[in-house]
Amino acid sequence: MLLGCFVVPALAGPFEDSxxxxxNDEFSDTEAAIGExxxxxxxxxxxxxxxxxxxxxxxxxxxxxxxxxxxDGKIVDAATGATVDKLPDGAAAVRLNNRLRRxxxxxxxxxxxxxxxxxxxxxxxxSVFKSHEENLLPTVDSALAKESNKSxxxxxxxxxxxxxxxxxxxxxxxxxxxxxxxKARGDQEAMALLTGLGGDQPPLVAKAAASAVASIQxxxxxxxxxxxxxxxLSLGSVLLLAAIGLAITxxxxxxxxxxxxxxxxxxxxxxxxxxxxxxxxxxELFDYSLLIAVPLAFLVAGGIGVLIERSIIRFLYGxxxxxxxxxxxxxxxxxxxxRTAFGPTNREVGNPSWMSGAFDLGQITxxxxxxxxxxxxxxxxxxxxxMLRYTALGLEMxxxxxxxxxAASMGIATSRVDALTxxxxxxIAGIAGVxxxxxxxxxxxxxxxYVIDSFMVVVFGGVGNLWGTLVGxxxxxxxxxxxxxxxxxxxxxxxxxxxxxxxxQKRPRxxxxxxxxxxxx
Amino acid sequence: MLxxxxxxxxxxxxRRALAAAAGLVMGxxxxxxxxxxxxxxxxxxxxxxxxxxGTMAISETTLKDTILFLIDEQxxxxxxxxxxxxxxxxxxxxxxPLFAEKxxxxxxxxxxxxxxxxxxSVSRKSVLPVFKELNNILFYPVQYxxxxxxxxxxxxxxxxxxxxxxxxxxxxxxEKVKRWVLAGTDYVxxxxxxxxxxxxxxxxxxxxxxxxxxxxxxxHSDWQTIVADIKKFGSAGKKTAVVSTINGDANVPFYKExxxxxxxxxxxxxxxxxxxxxxxxxxxxxxxxxxxxxxNYFQSIKTPENEKFIKEWQAxxxxxxxxxxxxxxxxxxxxxMWVKAVEKVKSTDPDKVIDALPGxxxxxxxxxxxxMLPNHHITKPVxxxxxxxxxxxxxxxxxxxxxxxxxxxxxxxxxxxxIGDWVEKKCGNYNVKTNKCGGQGS
Numbered sequence: 001m002l003l004g005c006f007v008v009p010a011l012a013g014p015f016e017d018s019x020x021x022x023x024n025d026e027f028s029d030t031e032a033a034i035g036e037x038x039x040x041x042x043x044x045x046x047x048x049x050x051x052x053x054x055x056x057x058x059x060x061x062x063x064x065x066x067x068x069x070x071x072d073g074k075i076v077d078a079a080t081g082a083t084v085d086k087l088p089d090g091a092a093a094v095r096l097n098n099r100l101r102r103x104x105x106x107x108x109x110x111x112x113x114x115x116x117x118x119x120x121x122x123x124x125x126x127s128v129f130k131s132h133e134e135n136l137l138p139t140v141d142s143a144l145a146k147e148s149n150k151s152x153x154x155x156x157x158x159x160x161x162x163x164x165x166x167x168x169x170x171x172x173x174x175x176x177x178x179x180x181x182x183k184a185r186g187d188q189e190a191m192a193l194l195t196g197l198g199g200d201q202p203p204l205v206a207k208a209a210a211s212a213v214a215s216i217q218x219x220x221x222x223x224x225x226x227x228x229x230x231x232x233l234s235l236g237s238v239l240l241l242a243a244i245g246l247a248i249t250x251x252x253x254x255x256x257x258x259x260x261x262x263x264x265x266x267x268x269x270x271x272x273x274x275x276x277x278x279x280x281x282x283x284e285l286f287d288y289s290l291l292i293a294v295p296l297a298f299l300v301a302g303g304i305g306v307l308i309e310r311s312i313i314r315f316l317y318g319x320x321x322x323x324x325x326x327x328x329x330x331x332x333x334x335x336x337x338x339r340t341a342f343g344p345t346n347r348e349v350g351n352p353s354w355m356s357g358a359f360d361l362g363q364i365t366x367x368x369x370x371x372x373x374x375x376x377x378x379x380x381x382x383x384x385x386x387m388l389r390y391t392a393l394g395l396e397m398x399x400x401x402x403x404x405x406x407a408a409s410m411g412i413a414t415s416r417v418d419a420l421t422x423x424x425x426x427x428i429a430g431i432a433g434v435x436x437x438x439x440x441x442x443x444x445x446x447x448x449x450y451v452i453d454s455f456m457v458v459v460f461g462g463v464g465n466l467w468g469t470l471v472g473x474x475x476x477x478x479x480x481x482x483x484x485x486x487x488x489x490x491x492x493x494x495x496x497x498x499x500x501x502x503x504x505q506k507r508p509r510x511x512x513x514x515x516x517x518x519x520x521x
Numbered sequence: 522m523l524x525x526x527x528x529x530x531x532x533x534x535x536r537r538a539l540a541a542a543a544g545l546v547m548g549x550x551x552x553x554x555x556x557x558x559x560x561x562x563x564x565x566x567x568x569x570x571x572x573x574x575g576t577m578a579i580s581e582t583t584l585k586d587t588i589l590f591l592i593d594e595q596x597x598x599x600x601x602x603x604x605x606x607x608x609x610x611x612x613x614x615x616x617x618p619l620f621a622e623k624x625x626x627x628x629x630x631x632x633x634x635x636x637x638x639x640x641x642s643v644s645r646k647s648v649l650p651v652f653k654e655l656n657n658i659l660f661y662p663v664q665y666x667x668x669x670x671x672x673x674x675x676x677x678x679x680x681x682x683x684x685x686x687x688x689x690x691x692x693x694x695x696e697k698v699k700r701w702v703l704a705g706t707d708y709v710x711x712x713x714x715x716x717x718x719x720x721x722x723x724x725x726x727x728x729x730x731x732x733x734x735x736x737x738x739x740x741h742s743d744w745q746t747i748v749a750d751i752k753k754f755g756s757a758g759k760k761t762a763v764v765s766t767i768n769g770d771a772n773v774p775f776y777k778e779x780x781x782x783x784x785x786x787x788x789x790x791x792x793x794x795x796x797x798x799x800x801x802x803x804x805x806x807x808x809x810x811x812x813x814x815x816x817n818y819f820q821s822i823k824t825p826e827n828e829k830f831i832k833e834w835q836a837x838x839x840x841x842x843x844x845x846x847x848x849x850x851x852x853x854x855x856x857x858m859w860v861k862a863v864e865k866v867k868s869t870d871p872d873k874v875i876d877a878l879p880g881x882x883x884x885x886x887x888x889x890x891x892x893m894l895p896n897h898h899i900t901k902p903v904x905x906x907x908x909x910x911x912x913x914x915x916x917x918x919x920x921x922x923x924x925x926x927x928x929x930x931x932x933x934x935x936x937x938x939x940i941g942d943w944v945e946k947k948c949g950n951y952n953v954k955t956n957k958c959g960g961q962g963s
Contacts, residue, residue, distance in 0.1 A: 027917075055910070097907060097917045098696060098811050101787045188756035196758025220753075231745040238743070336574055344578040346773060350805050358781050367781040370745070440742045441773045445576050449740045484746045489737040490707050 015040050019048070019079040022066045022094050023059035031100055038107035046111045048078050052094060053104050060091040067091060106131035113143045118152060125155035129189070132162040158185055162193055165205075175205045183212035187363055191216045223363035228481050234370040236477025237377040238439070240470060241432040242450040243457035244381060247469040248425030249305075251458050252401050255313055255422065256320050258328040260454060261447025262335060263426045266304060267297035267433020268442045269338060272347045287352040290434060297430040305426025309419045317418075331447070339444040349437040373435050380431060385466060397421050401464075460500055462510030472511055476500075564607040565600070565869055567592060568627035570638025570648070570659075575615025576740075579769065580848075581640050583799060584662060585610060587849045588637045590837045591856045601863055609633055617647045624648040628655045634869035635660065635859055637852060642666060642709050649674070658871050660859065662851035664794060664816075666713035670896045670928035670941025670949035673871075675858075675878060677851035679817050680898055680926040681717050685764070687903040688792045688815035689718060691918050692762045693725065696790060699759040700731040702751050704767055707736040711766035714794070718764060720932040731759065741771045744778040752782065755789045763791040772796050773804050776812070786811025792905070798844035801912040809908045817885075817901040818850035819914045824888040844912075850886050857883035858893055879944050889923055896941030896949075898926030 018036035021029040034052070037045050051057040051068040057078065059066045066078040067087055075084045096104065109127030112120045113136070121143070128136055140163065144156040161178035164170045170178075182190045194209045194216070201209065242264060249257045271293040278289050285292070308330065316323045351369060358367040388394035399407040400417045408414050433446070440446060461472025476496060483492040507513070569588045571581035592606045600606055609631045613620040620639065627633045628651070635658045639645045642665050652659050652673040664679040692698040703718055705711025715734055722732060733754050735747060755761035767775055772795070779791065792813040798820050801809075820831065830853065835843050862877040863869055878893050885891045891899045900923040906914025928941035929950070938954045940946075948958035 095915060095917075096811075098786050098790050098813075101811060105787060188753060192756035192758045194758070195756075224749075227749060228746070231743075231749075234745065235743050339574065339578060344573075344582040345799060345802055346579065346770070346804075348802065348804065351777075356781065356808075358783055365749070365782050367745075367778070369777075369781060439774055439777060441770045443579055443770060445579070445740070445770065448576075449742065481746060485750065488735070489741060489747065493738060 015042050015044075016079045019066050020064045022052075022057065022078070023061055023064040025059070025061060025095065027095075027097055027100060030094060030096070031103055034100070034103050034107050038111060044078065044081055046108070049104055049108050049111060051078075052096070053101070053108060055093050055096075057094045058087055058091040059094050060088045062090050063088065065091075066094075102131075106133060109133075110136050110139065113139050114146070118149055121147070121149075122152050122155055125152060125159045128159040129155070129162045129193070132159075132166045132193075134163060134167055137163050137167070157181055158190075165193070165197065172202050172204055175202070176208055179205065179208045179212050183215060186216050186219055188220065191220070220363060224485075226362070227364040228485065229478060230364060230366065232478030232481035233474065234374055234477070235481055236474035237370075237374040238436070239453055239457050239477055240381065240473035241373065241377040241435055242429075243454040243469055243473055244377075244384065244466075245425045245427070245429030245432060246454045247458050247461075247466055248384075248428065249422055250455070251464045251466070251469065252397065253418070253421055253425070254320075254401075254463075255317075256324045256327065257313075257425075258324060258451060259308070259331040259334060259447075260425075260429055261449070261451035262331045262338075263301045263305060263429035263447070264433040264436060264450055265338065265442075265444065265447040266301045266334070267430030268349070268437035268440075268446055269342060269347070269433075270297040270300045270430065271434045271437045272342075272349050272442050275349055286350070287354065289350075290352060290355075290438075293434045294431055297434045298427040299430075301430025301433070302423040302427025305429075306419050306423035308426070309422035313422065314415065314418060331451075335444045335447070342444075344444065347442040349442050351438055355438055369438050373438065376435055380428065381466070381470060384428065388466070393417075393420060397424075456497075456500060460503065460510055462512035465510075465512045468510055468512035475511075564605045565602070565863075566607050566609050566631055566633040568624075568631065568633035568636035568638065569608055569610045570613060570620065570624055570627065570636050571640065572615040572644075573610075573612040576769070577615040577640050577644075580799065583846070584637075584640070584848055584852055586838060587834075587852045588856065590834060591853065593837065594833070595856075595860060601860055602867060602869075613644070617641075617643050620644040620647045621651050624651045624659075625655070628652075628657045633657070634863075634871070635874070637662070637855065639663070640848075645674070656871050658859070658874060660852070660855035662848045662855060664847070666710045667717075667928060667930050668713060668933075668936055670898070670943075672875060672897075672943055672949065674897060675855060675893065676898045676926065676928075677855040677858075678848060679901060679903075680928065681714055681930055682927045683817060683901050683903055683924045684794055684815050685714050685718055686721060686932075687920055687924070688794070688813070688905060689721065689764065691813075691815075691905045692764075692790070692792060695918065696762060697760050698762040698790075699727070700733075700754065700757060700761040701727065702733045702735065702754055702761065702763040704735045704737070704747070704751070704763055704765050706739055706741070706766065706768040706771060708739070708768070711736065711768070714766050715764075717930045717932045724932065737767070737771065739768070739771070741767075742774045744775050745782075748775075748778045748782050748784065751789065752784060755784075761789050763789060765791050765793040766795060767793070768795050769800075772800055776804055776809050779812075780808025786813075786907070797846040797848075798913065799846045801908065802844060804912075806908055806912050807910050810910060812908050813917075814906050814908070814914060816847040816904055816906065816914075818845075818847045818887055819904055819906045819916060820845045821906070821909075821913045822887050822904070822916060824886065826884060826888065827886040830886050854883050854885050854891050854899065858891075858899075875943070891923065894925055895944040896926070896928040897943060898928055898941075900925045 018033050021033035037048055047068055048057060056069045067084060068076050068078050075087060076082060077084055105127045109124045109131060110133065112124040115121055128140060140156060140160045144160060147153040147156055158181055161181035164174050164178040182193060191213055194213050197209055245263065246257065246260045249255050249260065274293040274296060275289045278285050312326055313323065316326060355369045355372055358365045388398060396412050396417045399412060400414050404414055457472045457476060458469055460476065461468030480492055480496050483495050487495055569585050571585040572578050573582055573585060589608055592608050595601065596605050609627060611623040611627060613623045624636065627636055637660045639648060639661050640663050645661055649671060657673060659674045660677055661674055662677050664684050667680040701722060703715045705715055719732060751763060790813055792815055794815060796814050797816060831845055834845060835841050858878060858881045861881050861883060862874050866873040866877045879895045880893060882890050882892045887902055889902055891901055893899050902923050903920045904916050905918040906916050909915050929936035929939040931937050938952050939950050940953055941949045942951055946958060951958050
C-alpha cells in the first residue's frame with residue numbers, strides 16, 4: 001500500500017490533535033480534520049476517511065475521543081489504532097454535509113489510488129478526474145506506471161490529463177495532449193471538465209478545448225437518439241405490462257373493466273406483504289422476493305377477478321354502460337378497502353439487489369430495473385400468447401369469445417370459461433403490479449394512473465388483438481419519449497392524446513382490427 | 522307481450538329499489554344531522570376538513586389524526602372555556618368542489634367554531650368564498666405559494682420566503698451552486714414558487730441560460746428523460762442543483778430514477794419543498810443520502826417539546842414508528858393559537874377570535890415561540906435537512922432566528938408593494954405605494 005512507504009511511528013502530537021477535531025461536531029472543524037488526516041501519511045488515515053464516508057466514524061464529544069467501527073463490528077480508537085471494547089454512551093456518528101462528502105471523496109481518491117483492490121483504484125481514478133487535485137500528480141504518475149489492468153490504466157491516464165489541464169504551469173503541448181485524451185473519453189463528465197476550464201488558458205489550448213467540446217456534443221446528440229429509443233422501449237414495456245391484462249378482459253371479453261387498475265394495485269400490495277414476511281422471517285430470501293410474489297400476485301388478483309366476475313359482471317354482459325359504472329364503483333370500493341387495511345400512505349417495496357443500479361452502454365445509462373421489466377413483460381406476453389394458442393383453456397376462450405352459442409352447443413361450459421378468462425386477465429394485471437411496485441409508489445392510488453393508459457393502448461392497438469396491444473404499447477412509448485424532450489412532459493402527453501384522437505377518427509378499430517363475421521356478434 | 526311484461530317488472534323493481542335507496546339516504550342524513558345536535562350546548566365544535574379518500578388521502582389523513590389528537594389532549598386539560606371540544610370530521614374526498622360543500626355543511630349545519638383543513642391550494646381557493654360568506658375561521662397548515670391574505674384564513678404553513686428563498690440561499694452560499702434546475706408538478710404552487718425563485722435568482726446575477734424550468738403532470742412516473750436532462754444540464758462545468766416542487770406521489774419514482782442513474786447528492790443535490798418524513802416512509806432512502814429538504818420542522822430536531830410531542834403522538838396512534846412532519850407542527854401551532862385567542866376573548870365568536878389572533882404567541886416544537894402576524898401568517902424558523910439512511914433528516918443549517926411570513930412576495934413585480942394587514946389597515950392587499958386597499962402592485 002501507498003501508506004506503507006511513509007509509515008512514521010505514531011506519536012502523540014499533531015495527528016491526535018487532528019483526529020480529535022472530528023469530535024467538535026462543527027462542519028468546518030471536520031473539514032480541517034479531513035485535510036490534516038489525509039495528508040498526515042499515518043497508516044490510519046485511509047481507514048479513518050473511509051469510515052467517515054460510510055458513517056462508521058463516531059466521536060464522543062465529552063472525551064474528544066474518535067472511534068472507527070470496522071466492518072466486522074470491532075471498534076478501534078481512531079487516534080491510536082488500539083482496540084476498544086465498546087463505544088462510550090455519548091458517542092455519535094460524525095456528521096457530514098454534501099460539501100464535506102465531496103472533500104472526503106477527493107481525499108479518499110488520493111489515498112486509495114494504489115489500493116490493491118481494482119474496484120477501489122478505478123473509483124479513486126474517477127474521483128481524481130473530478131477533483132483534479134494538482135498535488136496528486138506524482139501519485140497518479142506512479143499508479144499509471146504500475147497499473148496492468150487496461151481499463152483502470154485508461155482511467156488513470158484520463159485523471160492525469162485532467163490534472164495537467166488544470167495545472168497552471170503545464171506546457172502547451174502537454175495540455176493539448178490532455179485535451180485529446182479527454183476528448184477521446186467523450187462523455188458528459190469529459191464535457192463538464194472541458195467547459196469548466198477557465199478563460200485564462202493559452203489560445204491554442206482554448207481552441208482545442210472548444211473544438212473537443214463541439215465534437216463531444218455532436219457525438220452525445222447522436223447517443224441521445226439511442227437513449228430516447230431505449231426510454232421509449234422501456235416506457236412501452238410498462239404500458240404493455242399494464243395493458244396486457246386489459247387486452248384480455250376488455251379486448252377479448254369486451255368487458256369495460258374500470259377496476260383493472262385496482263387489480264394491478266392488489267398485485268403490488270401482494271408484493272409488499274410478501275416482502276414484509278420475508279423481512280421479518282427470512283431476510284436471506286429477500287433477493288427472491290419478487291419471484292415468490294409473482295405467482296402469489298397472480299393467484300390473489302386472479303381469485304378476486306373470478307369473484308368479481310361471478311358476483312357482478314356475469315349479470316351485466318352485453319350492457320357496457322352498466323358494466324362501466326359497476327366496475328368504476330368497484331374500483332373505488334377496492335381502493336378504500338386497501339386504504340383501510342394498509343393505511344393511506346405509501347408502502348415501501350424494496351428493490352432486490354439485481355434490480356438496483358445501472359450500467360453504461362456507450363454513452364447511455366441503462367438501469368437494471370427497467371431492463372428486467374422489459375424482459376419480464378416480453379416473457380409474460382409470450383407465455384400468454386402460447387397459452388391462448390396451445391392449451392385447451394385457450395382454445396375454449398377463443399371459441400367462447402368468437403361465437404358463444406356455437407361454443408355452448410359444442411359442449412363448452414361458457415360461464416366457467418368466462419370466469420376463468422376474467423380471472424386470467426385480472427391475474428396478469430396482478431403480475432404487472434409486482435413489476436410496477438419496483439418503479440412506482442405502492443399506494444391505494446397506484447391503479448388509477450394506469451387504467452386510462454391501458455385503455456388507450458388497447459384501443460389504439462386494436463381491440464381483441466394481443467399483437468396489436470404489443471405494437472400499440474411500444475409505438476406510444478417511443479412516440480412519447482421522442483416528443484418529451486422537445487415538448488416537455490405535460491405537452492408531450494397532450495400531443496399523444498391528440499394524435500390518438502386523430503388516429504381513431506381515421507381507423508376506428510385501431511391498428512390491427514379483427515376481421516370476420518363473429519366479431520360483430 | 523312477454524317483453525312488455527318483463528319490462529314492467531324491471532321498471533317496478535327499479536322503482537322499488539330507488540325508493541329504498543332514497544329512504545336509506547334520508548335515514549343516513551337524518552341520523553348524521555340529529556346526533557350532533559343533542560350535544561350542541563355543552564361542547565365547542567371543531568371542524569376537520571381533510572381528504573380521507575382519493576389522491577390526497579396519503580397526506581391529509583395524518584392531519585386529521587393530528588387534530589383529533591390535539592383535541593383529545595386539550596380535553597384532558599379540561600377543554601376550552603370549561604367546555605369540551607368535539608371534532609366534526611368530514612371527508613371531501615380530494616374533490617375540490619366538494620371541499621366547498623363540506624365546508625358549508627360544517628359551518629351551517631354543524632355550527633363549528635373553527636375549521637382546520639385543506640392541503641392543496643386549489644382546495645383552499647375553493648373554500649375561500651364559503652368562509653367569507655359565512656364568516657368562519659380556517660387554519661391552513663401547508664406551505665404554499667403566498668400571494669394571498671384573507672381575513673378568515675390563518676396560514677400556519679410556510680410562505681415562499683420561509684422555505685424556498687432560504688433554501689436557495691443555502692445552496693448558493695454553502696454548496697456554491699451556479700446552475701439551477703427548477704422542477705415541479707404542473708399546478709399553481711410550483712408555478713408561482715418557481716416564478717418567485719426565478720426572479721430572485723436573476724436578482725442575484727444568475728443568467729437565464731443557467732436556469733432550467735421543467736414541469737411534469739400530477740403522478741408522473743416515468744422520469745427517465747427528465748433525469749437524463751438534469752444530468753446533461755449539470756455537466757456544463759458549473760455546480761448544479763435541483764430545486765424540486767414536485768408534489769406527492771411523483772416523488773418516489775423521481776428519487777428512484779435519480780438513484781438508479783447514479784446521480785449522487787455530492788454531484789447534483791436536490792432540495793425539495795414537498796418531501797418530508799411521511800413521503801420518505803415509502804422509499805428506500807440509502808441512495809438519497811445527502812439530498813436536501815427545506816422545512817420549518819423536522820422530526821429529528823432534539824428539543825424537549827418535540828420529544829414530548831413525538832412520544833405522546835406515537836402513544837395516541839398506538840404506532841411506535843409513526844412519523845411526524847412539518848404540516849403537523851403547523852396544526853399544533855395553529856390549534857394552540859386558536860385556543861389562546863378563544864380563552865383571551867372568552868368567546869368562540871369568529872369576529873372576536875379573528876381580531877384576537879394577530880399577536881397571539883404559541884411555542885413551536887423546535888424551541889422557539891411563533892407569533893401570529895397582522896397578515897395572518899406566522900413567524901417560523903427555517904431548517905435545511907439532509908436525508909439520512911433511516912428516512913429521517915439531519916439538520917445542516919438553520920436561520921439564526923424566526924422568519925416572518927410574507928403574504929405577498931417581494932420578488933414579483935405584481936406584489937412587491939403589497940402587504941396584508943388585518944389589524945390597522947383591515948386589508949389583505951394594501952398597496953404601500955398608493956396607500957390604497959385592493960390595489961395591485963406597480
